[in-house]
Amino acid sequence: MANPIEQxxxxxxxxxxxxxxxISFTNSAAMMVLSVCLITVFLTLSVRSRALxxxxxxxxxxxxxxxxxxxxxxxxxxxxxxxxxxIFSLFMFVLFGNLLGMMPIPVIGxxxxxxxxxTFGMAAVVFxxxxxxxxxxxxxxxxxxxxxxxxxLATAVILIPIELISYFSRPFSLAVRLFANMTVGxxxxxxxxGFVVSLGAFYLVPGVVPFAFLSAVxxxxxxxxxxxxxxxxxxxxxxxxxxxxxx
Amino acid sequence: MPQxxxxxxxxxxxxxxxxxxxxxxxxxxxxxxxxxxxxDERQRKIDDNLDKAxxxxxxxxxxxxxxxxxxxxxxxxxxxxxxxASDRLAHEADERNKALAxxxxxxxxxGETRITQAKDAALANVRDVAVDVAGSxxxxxxxxxxxxxxxxxxxxxxxxxxxx
Numbered sequence: 001m002a003n004p005i006e007q008x009x010x011x012x013x014x015x016x017x018x019x020x021x022x023i024s025f026t027n028s029a030a031m032m033v034l035s036v037c038l039i040t041v042f043l044t045l046s047v048r049s050r051a052l053x054x055x056x057x058x059x060x061x062x063x064x065x066x067x068x069x070x071x072x073x074x075x076x077x078x079x080x081x082x083x084x085x086x087i088f089s090l091f092m093f094v095l096f097g098n099l100l101g102m103m104p105i106p107v108i109g110x111x112x113x114x115x116x117x118x119t120f121g122m123a124a125v126v127f128x129x130x131x132x133x134x135x136x137x138x139x140x141x142x143x144x145x146x147x148x149x150x151x152x153l154a155t156a157v158i159l160i161p162i163e164l165i166s167y168f169s170r171p172f173s174l175a176v177r178l179f180a181n182m183t184v185g186x187x188x189x190x191x192x193x194g195f196v197v198s199l200g201a202f203y204l205v206p207g208v209v210p211f212a213f214l215s216a217v218x219x220x221x222x223x224x225x226x227x228x229x230x231x232x233x234x235x236x237x238x239x240x241x242x243x244x245x246x247x
Numbered sequence: 248m249p250q251x252x253x254x255x256x257x258x259x260x261x262x263x264x265x266x267x268x269x270x271x272x273x274x275x276x277x278x279x280x281x282x283x284x285x286x287d288e289r290q291r292k293i294d295d296n297l298d299k300a301x302x303x304x305x306x307x308x309x310x311x312x313x314x315x316x317x318x319x320x321x322x323x324x325x326x327x328x329x330x331x332a333s334d335r336l337a338h339e340a341d342e343r344n345k346a347l348a349x350x351x352x353x354x355x356x357x358g359e360t361r362i363t364q365a366k367d368a369a370l371a372n373v374r375d376v377a378v379d380v381a382g383s384x385x386x387x388x389x390x391x392x393x394x395x396x397x398x399x400x401x402x403x404x405x406x407x408x409x410x411x
Binding site: 005008009010012016021022023024025026028029032033035036039040043044047050051052054058061062065066084085086088089092093112114115116117118121122179183 | 251255259260263266274275278281282292
């Protein structure tokens, strides 16, 4: 049975170095490039006909567009319009990372959202971006995030540390949620898949049980792949809302 | 776990940055404006069609109103024409009746005059006949002709006595 951790191993395909910095083109990087290509091809080719009554592909592109636009409108409001391309890119990048990770792609098959450094990279951009937007819009008044107006002064001792911790744990919770979901899901798939092989190879009938379970878990994992992309995006929207409107 | 191996933090972050920026640029410049344009165009077309539908509906309602107005106008016109014609006919009949009545009255009057004259003439003849008869009767009874003047006065007296 293959080690279920092995699927997360990064394999450099083209070793590159700029000075002391290692920028090797790895299977992870290859999947990122593949995602970007597929997203762009999908979104541009599907609306090429500019049909009034959309076909299947155009419908899907429009659904993604309106889904994210609606999410941004509902959670941030009209001020969020200029961040639409970023939020949309974020959603598509995470969604395609999750979904392509479910595909048995030879050589480069890999789930980049299962790597905490990748999810943390995105979460950090969201966190830093939101904080910058908050200070740019409200100046030092943005510090009120940590001690809301109207709260009794005596509560400051408790309130400020709690608010600080909750604020600074945002990028970590955002990053760890996605990374952990993807990692655990893929480990379960691999382990159950190993059961199917080992049991099915010797006793055909017992292999059916883990295979049925594997099928169910696969469906569940596809659901989680989409759900986690949604959660990552909507939390980013909520943080953006806080930065623009405060509490 | 390979996730916590810092060896590949740098290349992953580098490629994440590169691919994500590329994706962001591609979305901003190429994909999103295209989809947005399609959606806007559809919304505009739907709005246009709704406007057109509302306009056509208003036109249809105006046409119905005009039709009904024309209908009621022509009904009123027909009514007035009929009334005029019946008035005129009634008037003509009236006049004709009057003229006929006048003519009939004249004819009746002429007839009555003629009857009176005939009656007078007849009465005058009665006197002559009475004188003749009385003369003849006298001659037969007496055997000689009676005096004409006396006979005539006697007849006149007899006629007077009978109210004629």
